[in-house]
Amino acid sequence: MDLNEALAQLAELEKKLYAYQAASSSLYLDATTTAPRDTAEGRGVALGVLAGERHKLFASPGTGELLNLLWEKRDGLDRLRFREVKELRRACAQLTRIPPDEYMEYAMLTNEASGVWRRAKEQNDFELFRPVLEKLAAFNIKFAGYYDPSKAPYDALLNEYERGVDMEYLDGFFATLRARIVPLLQAVMAKEAPDDSFLRRHYPIEAQRKFSAYLMEVLGLDRAHCAIGETEHPYTLEFNNKDVRITTRYDEDNLAFSMYSVVHEGGHAKYELGVCDEVQYTCLAGGVSMGVHESQSRFYENLIGRSRPFIEAIFPKMRELFPEQLADVTAEQFHRAVNKVRPSLIRTEADELTYCLHIMVRYEIEKRLIGGTLAVKDVPELWNRLYKEYLGVDVPCGREGCLQDSHWSGGDFGYFPSYALGSAYAAQMLKNMEADMDVWGPVSRGDLSGVSAWLGEKVHKFGGLLEPAGVVKNACGQFDPTVFADYLEKKYSALYGL
Amino acid sequence: MDLNEALAQLAELEKKLYAYQAASSSLYLDATTTAPRDTAEGRGVALGVLAGERHKLFASPGTGELLNLLWEKRDGLDRLRFREVKELRRACAQLTRIPPDEYMEYAMLTNEASGVWRRAKEQNDFELFRPVLEKLAAFNIKFAGYYDPSKAPYDALLNEYERGVDMEYLDGFFATLRARIVPLLQAVMAKEAPDDSFLRRHYPIEAQRKFSAYLMEVLGLDRAHCAIGETEHPYTLEFNNKDVRITTRYDEDNLAFSMYSVVHEGGHAKYELGVCDEVQYTCLAGGVSMGVHESQSRFYENLIGRSRPFIEAIFPKMRELFPEQLADVTAEQFHRAVNKVRPSLIRTEADELTYCLHIMVRYEIEKRLIGGTLAVKDVPELWNRLYKEYLGVDVPCGREGCLQDSHWSGGDFGYFPSYALGSAYAAQMLKNMEADMDVWGPVSRGDLSGVSAWLGEKVHKFGGLLEPAGVVKNACGQFDPTVFADYLEKKYSALYGL
Numbered sequence: 001m002d003l004n005e006a007l008a009q010l011a012e013l014e015k016k017l018y019a020y021q022a023a024s025s026s027l028y029l030d031a032t033t034t035a036p037r038d039t040a041e042g043r044g045v046a047l048g049v050l051a052g053e054r055h056k057l058f059a060s061p062g063t064g065e066l067l068n069l070l071w072e073k074r075d076g077l078d079r080l081r082f083r084e085v086k087e088l089r090r091a092c093a094q095l096t097r098i099p100p101d102e103y104m105e106y107a108m109l110t111n112e113a114s115g116v117w118r119r120a121k122e123q124n125d126f127e128l129f130r131p132v133l134e135k136l137a138a139f140n141i142k143f144a145g146y147y148d149p150s151k152a153p154y155d156a157l158l159n160e161y162e163r164g165v166d167m168e169y170l171d172g173f174f175a176t177l178r179a180r181i182v183p184l185l186q187a188v189m190a191k192e193a194p195d196d197s198f199l200r201r202h203y204p205i206e207a208q209r210k211f212s213a214y215l216m217e218v219l220g221l222d223r224a225h226c227a228i229g230e231t232e233h234p235y236t237l238e239f240n241n242k243d244v245r246i247t248t249r250y251d252e253d254n255l256a257f258s259m260y261s262v263v264h265e266g267g268h269a270k271y272e273l274g275v276c277d278e279v280q281y282t283c284l285a286g287g288v289s290m291g292v293h294e295s296q297s298r299f300y301e302n303l304i305g306r307s308r309p310f311i312e313a314i315f316p317k318m319r320e321l322f323p324e325q326l327a328d329v330t331a332e333q334f335h336r337a338v339n340k341v342r343p344s345l346i347r348t349e350a351d352e353l354t355y356c357l358h359i360m361v362r363y364e365i366e367k368r369l370i371g372g373t374l375a376v377k378d379v380p381e382l383w384n385r386l387y388k389e390y391l392g393v394d395v396p397c398g399r400e401g402c403l404q405d406s407h408w409s410g411g412d413f414g415y416f417p418s419y420a421l422g423s424a425y426a427a428q429m430l431k432n433m434e435a436d437m438d439v440w441g442p443v444s445r446g447d448l449s450g451v452s453a454w455l456g457e458k459v460h461k462f463g464g465l466l467e468p469a470g471v472v473k474n475a476c477g478q479f480d481p482t483v484f485a486d487y488l489e490k491k492y493s494a495l496y497g498l
Numbered sequence: 499m500d501l502n503e504a505l506a507q508l509a510e511l512e513k514k515l516y517a518y519q520a521a522s523s524s525l526y527l528d529a530t531t532t533a534p535r536d537t538a539e540g541r542g543v544a545l546g547v548l549a550g551e552r553h554k555l556f557a558s559p560g561t562g563e564l565l566n567l568l569w570e571k572r573d574g575l576d577r578l579r580f581r582e583v584k585e586l587r588r589a590c591a592q593l594t595r596i597p598p599d600e601y602m603e604y605a606m607l608t609n610e611a612s613g614v615w616r617r618a619k620e621q622n623d624f625e626l627f628r629p630v631l632e633k634l635a636a637f638n639i640k641f642a643g644y645y646d647p648s649k650a651p652y653d654a655l656l657n658e659y660e661r662g663v664d665m666e667y668l669d670g671f672f673a674t675l676r677a678r679i680v681p682l683l684q685a686v687m688a689k690e691a692p693d694d695s696f697l698r699r700h701y702p703i704e705a706q707r708k709f710s711a712y713l714m715e716v717l718g719l720d721r722a723h724c725a726i727g728e729t730e731h732p733y734t735l736e737f738n739n740k741d742v743r744i745t746t747r748y749d750e751d752n753l754a755f756s757m758y759s760v761v762h763e764g765g766h767a768k769y770e771l772g773v774c775d776e777v778q779y780t781c782l783a784g785g786v787s788m789g790v791h792e793s794q795s796r797f798y799e800n801l802i803g804r805s806r807p808f809i810e811a812i813f814p815k816m817r818e819l820f821p822e823q824l825a826d827v828t829a830e831q832f833h834r835a836v837n838k839v840r841p842s843l844i845r846t847e848a849d850e851l852t853y854c855l856h857i858m859v860r861y862e863i864e865k866r867l868i869g870g871t872l873a874v875k876d877v878p879e880l881w882n883r884l885y886k887e888y889l890g891v892d893v894p895c896g897r898e899g900c901l902q903d904s905h906w907s908g909g910d911f912g913y914f915p916s917y918a919l920g921s922a923y924a925a926q927m928l929k930n931m932e933a934d935m936d937v938w939g940p941v942s943r944g945d946l947s948g949v950s951a952w953l954g955e956k957v958h959k960f961g962g963l964l965e966p967a968g969v970v971k972n973a974c975g976q977f978d979p980t981v982f983a984d985y986l987e988k989k990y991s992a993l994y995g996l
Contacts, residue, residue: 019547022540023521026528034531038722039741042520045779046737049517053551224536239544243537281543 006070007081011281013063014084018281020054022239029245031114032231044111051107058095067092080278083465087283094160097146106139110411117409118232126380126398133408134376137369140413144370154370157414162291162421163468167367170417173481174363177356177420180485184492185353188341191496196337201325205250211321212248212262218314219266219300220452226269233406234261234348236268236297238287240280244269255322256338257349260301267300268293270452274460284464290415292471294422295429296459302352302423303430304451309444311335339495343391345400353488354391356423361386362405362416370413424484428476429458431483504568505579509779511561512582516779518552520737527743529612530729542609549605556593565590578776581963585781592658595644604637608909615907616730624878624896631906632874635867638911642868652868655912660789660919661966665865668915671979672861675854675918678983682990683851686839689994694835699823703748709819710746710760716812717764717798718950724767731904732759732846734766734795738778742767753820754836755847758799765798766791768950772958782962788913790969792920793927794957800850800921801928802949807942809833837993841889843898851986852889854921859884860903860914868911922982926974927956929981 001009027043027050035043057063070077070085077085095103113132120129144153147160155166212228231247238244246265248258271287279285287293304310308331315331326334341351347358365382368374374382383402384395395401407415433439433454442450458475472479492498499507525541525548533541555561568575568583575583593601611630618627642651645658653664710726729745736742744763746756769785777783785791802808806829813829824832839849845856863880866872872880881900882893893899905913931937931952940948956973970977990996 015543016547016551018540019544019551022544023525023548026524027521029528030524034725034727034743036721036723036725036741039737042516042738042741042778045513046517046520049514050521053514053517223534225534227532227534229532239537240540243534243540245532245534280540 001069003070003073003076006066006073009066010070010081010084010088013057013066014088014282016057017054017283018240018285020050020057024050025237025239029229029237031111032235033229033247037115040112040115044108047111048104048108052100052104055095055098055100055103058092059100063092064096080282080284080465084279084282084284087464091283094147098143102139102142106143106411109135109139110409113409113411114406117403117406121232121399121403124397124399124403126403129403129409130376133379136408136411137376137413140411141370141372152371154367154414157370158417161412161414162289162418165291165417165421170363173424174356174360174420176481177424177485178360180482181353181356181488184489185341185343187498188353188492188496189343191498193342194336194340195333196340198325198329198333199256199337200253201255202252203255203322203325205252207321208250208252208255208258211318212258214317214321215259215262215314216266218446218448219263219270220448221266221269221273225273228262234265236265236272238269238272240285241273241275241277244272255325260305260338261348263305264297264301267297270300270455271296271460274452274456275463276461276465279463279465286463288462288464288466288471289468290418291421291425292459292468294419295425295472295475296422296455298419298423299426299429299455303426304443304448306335306338306352307440307443308332308335309440311338312444313446336495339491341492341496343393345387345393345395346404348404352423353492356420357390359416359420361390365402366413366416424481425472425476425479427484427487428479429455430487432458432475432477499567501568501571501574504564504571507564508568508579508582508586511555511564511586512780514555515552515781516738516783518548518555522548523735523737527727527735529609530733531727531745535613538610538613542606545609546602546606550598550602553593553596553598553601556590557598561590578780578782578963582777582780582782585962589781592645596641600637600640604641604909607633607637608907611907611909612904615901615904619730619897619901622895622897622901624901627901627907628874631877634906634909635874635911638909639868639870650869652865652912655868656915659910659912660787660916663789663915663919668861671922672854672858672918674979675922675983676858678980679851679854679986682987683839683841685996686851686990686994687841689996691840692834692838692993693831694838696823696827696831697754697835698751699753700750701753701820701823703750705819706748706750706753706756709816710756712815712819713757713760713812714764716944716946717761717768718946719764719767719771723771726760732763734763734770736767736770736784738783739771739773739775742770753823758803758836759846761803762795762799765795768798768953769794769958772950772954773961774959774963777961777963784961786960786962786964786969787966788916789919789923790957790966792917793923793970793973794920794953796917796921797924797927797953801924802941802946804833804836804850805938805941806830806833807938809836810942811944834993837989839990839994841891843885843891843893844902846902850921851990854918855888857914857918859888863900864911864914922979923970923974923977925982925985926977927953928985930956930973930975 024047027047031043067085067089071089074082074085109132113136116132117129120126140157141153144156148156151159152167158165158167216223216226216228225242226244226246229245229247230249232249234248236244236246246262246269248261248265251257271293275285311334312331315334319326339351341353343354344350347355350358361383364386365374365379369376369379380398380402387393387395433451436454437450439451459471462471466474522545525545529541565583565587569587572580572583607630611634614630615627618624638655639651642654646654649657650665656663656665656668714721714724714726723740724742724744727743727745728747730747732746734742734744744760744767746759746763749755769791773783809832810829813832817824837849839851841852842848848856859881862884863872863877867874867877878896878900885891885893931949935948935952937949957969960969964972
């Protein structure tokens with residue numbers, strides 16, 4: 001087979017993988033937005049087959065031979081194809097270590113688990129979720145051994161979400177943050193809290209939907225390529241760089257929840273929509289890693305969305321949409337309210353300062369659970385104890401405790417730390433962006449095009465063309481978590497007059 | 499290979515076909531309900547691959563050998579497996595006659611075409627749609643030759659939608675109806691028309707959504723297994739007998755449109771939800787043919803939904819949901835209004851009496867288009883001429899003319915006649931149902947359980963276990979289109995005092 005024929009076969013292989021992924025995504029999107037309640041069975045059959053076909057494709061001798069042939073001829077490949085073959089060979093190796101029947105069983109389990117988790121959360125009943133969580137954890141421990149038997153299981157899983165990251169690295173990262181956040185939090189809590197009661201007035205869902213549309217416009221999200229849906233737990237789903245979906249959840253008695261969900265998921269969507277055309281329908285399409293992805297969502301949510309200039313820019317529109325609710329509120333008050341620090345129970349509603357503490361709880365639990373030193377039945381107890389220890393709050397029930405997140409029901413163990421890494425990357429990106437251009441002048445006029453262009457050039461366009469560490473280096477320089485700590489100190493000192 | 503192993507392989511093959519179908523359905527559902535506008539490209543890639551994989555599965559020598567082996571051992575198969583193998587062999591033969599590249603190209607074309615058709619309809623511009631319609635017609639003429647080169651192309655296509663039906667049969671069927679409908683229509687039009695202006699008062703969409711939910715409840719559609727969405731053109735989509743979707747479109751100035759869309763699609767959904775468990779995830783799952791399917795939707799829409807007892811039963815709820823709009827309207831007036839006869843432009847808004855005339859226009863056009871005696875560019879002219887001739891109305895523009903239906907954009911030529919056949923089957927089913935039980939007493943109390951049980955036993959449960967003609971025989975006895983003509987005569991004579 002000559003190189004051209006091999007490249008044609010590679011393109012066909014990638015299109016097939018894209019199709020299976022798009023099909024699974026579509027079924028997932030449907031399941032979480034519009035599917036009737038008791039329909040998991042048939043979807044499980046379909047998802048199981050699709051996962052099995054994908055697995056078979058990776059495991060087929062033909063695929064291995066094709067990739068080996070292309071690897072031998074790698075000197076003749078351009079940068080894109082070189083990266084593509086390298087990543088595919090890695091993915092292939094990882095996946096083929098999992099026996100096909102286990103892989104299919106796992107796909108069907110995660111499909112079932114999301115329904116069980118939803119019911120357990122609704123009914124506030126951890127026992128309902130426990131048996132599937134046990135199976136999910138057991139599968140992940142086994143898979144970790146397949147991925148890299150030389151690593152501790154949790155290290156092997158972490159490496160799948162953010163290559164190069166392990167427990168040693170994260171223990172240090174979190175220790176640095178904890179040492180800076182805890183005294184800062186204490187100083188903040190000693191001050192008078194701003195009034196944020198107006199955020200929990202009655203905000204009708206229809207007006208909130210209009211607000212979402214406005215926020216997407218300000219973010220520069222093209223609605224011809226990006227739709228918004230409604231789900232229990234907001235997420236972003238990408239089909240390709242011309243078809244991205246975000247979701248939110250509306251709470252009539254809480255304006256900030258959906259507002260910052262939209263800005264957060266909008267940040268993810270900006271990334272996906274900004275990836276270059278060249279890598280579409282290949283394994284290099286889409287954001288490069290969870291951590292880099294979170295850097296983008298958090299950049300928009302916290303660094304832009306919770307900044308004074310941004311609030312000033314959008315406040316007139318908010319007053320228009322919610323004239324009665326915000327009649328007695330100024331932009332300054334709103335800015336202080338959405339930056340109010342308050343140790344709380346729910347991660348997705350946490351303020352920027354305590355957020356990392358929520359992550360540390362999950363990190364500590366996952367570390368033990370996957371490490372085999374914590375039984376699933378003991379998760380609620382440890383969860384509650386750590387929330388008391390790190391955040392000083394008492395967890396009253398599972399719904400506000402260890403049943404709050406969807407991640408574990410989707411089989412995602414090792415994902416949470418990337419949220420904290422993303423926050424830290426984002427702070428360093430902002431520092432560099434401020435050195436390159438006037439960030440806040442345009443933002444205060446509601447013009448995010450400069451921000452968008454900078455992130456597009458430094459992060460978005462590459463997709464998987466660079467390694468995660470390469471993208472971080474490109475946008476952050478040498479990564480240094482103290483930049484994030486400095487940012488938090490500066491921000492909250494100003495807000496609370498420390 | 500022994501029989502048990504062959505049956506296990508058959509089940510695996512069927513599951514795979516189910517998965518590809520479910521995946522394509524999910525992508526279609528998404529495309530028509532929530533996908534952003536400019537996203538057809540990526541979906542086309544995925545749908546093309548899925549169609550190609552399905553095609554490859556059918557065309558693979560292994561599949562042929564498996565089906566041949568099972569066919570040789572057919573004496574050892576139970577009724578279900580026997581039918582399954584027979585139908586799969588037929589489907590396999592039909593599909594493998596289409597070359598894989600043409601099949602994939604066609605899948606991508608129909609995906610593209612639905613977007614083009616939507617824009618053409620929006621912009622009222624047939625020229626925009628013409629090039630894709632030309633391609634679609636050319637593909638279908640070619641495919642007809644693959645299906646059965648001994649038949650005229652249109653006969654070959656008709657046979658795919660309703661096995662055994664051809665132009666000779668339909669020419670006779672439509673002639674019978676025309677001979678009875680035309681004088682009846684003239685008699686009706688000579689009488690004073692009932693007032694139906696109140697149907698076009700302002701009916702807020704939110705209240706109409708509640709009305710849809712109520713109608714689904716009355717029909718006995720379990721919302722845990724049947725969801726409702728909103729699309730330009732209402733349709734029913736089934737994943738399996740526990741997961742069915744219907745869609746509707748709300749017009750704030752027209753109560754009847756969505757009302758009867760919901761009851762119509764609800765009839766399709768009842769059928770799909772009523773198919774027995776044994777045939778799920780096989781080629782025998784789902785309704786057996788387009789004609790039988792339409793008999794169910796029309797049974798609920800027209801024979802039940804437009805009956806006086808049904809209107810009496812639901813009228814109190816309507817008065818509750820639309821108190822001002824219906825303040826001066828009685829159930830009797832409502833019943834007369836939704837049965838008002840008026841030759842019109844739009845098929846989906848046509849009354850029960852003139853509906854078949856709309857179908858005859860499409861039948862005549864398809865017959866010539868696929869027969870090669872009509873060029874696509876001349877479709878609007880012939881459409882407009884036939885509407886004038888059959889219905890006496892002038893077509894002012896494409897949107898209200900030949901751009902109104904989605905069918906051709908989906909590549910469906912030969913589908914329309916099944917609508918008329920379905921109406922005729924339904925009338926004969928009602929006659930037999932009335933002989934078996936008290937239909938109207940329970941219906942007048944809003945209790946459709948008896949109707950549902952009768953149709954469940956006579957039609958729904960079989961799925962594809964019987965041939966279409968077998969189901970028709972089971973529920974209708976010997977098919978006789980004059981029963982439908984008698985029904986129309988009796989109904990409209992009473993309504994219009996003829």
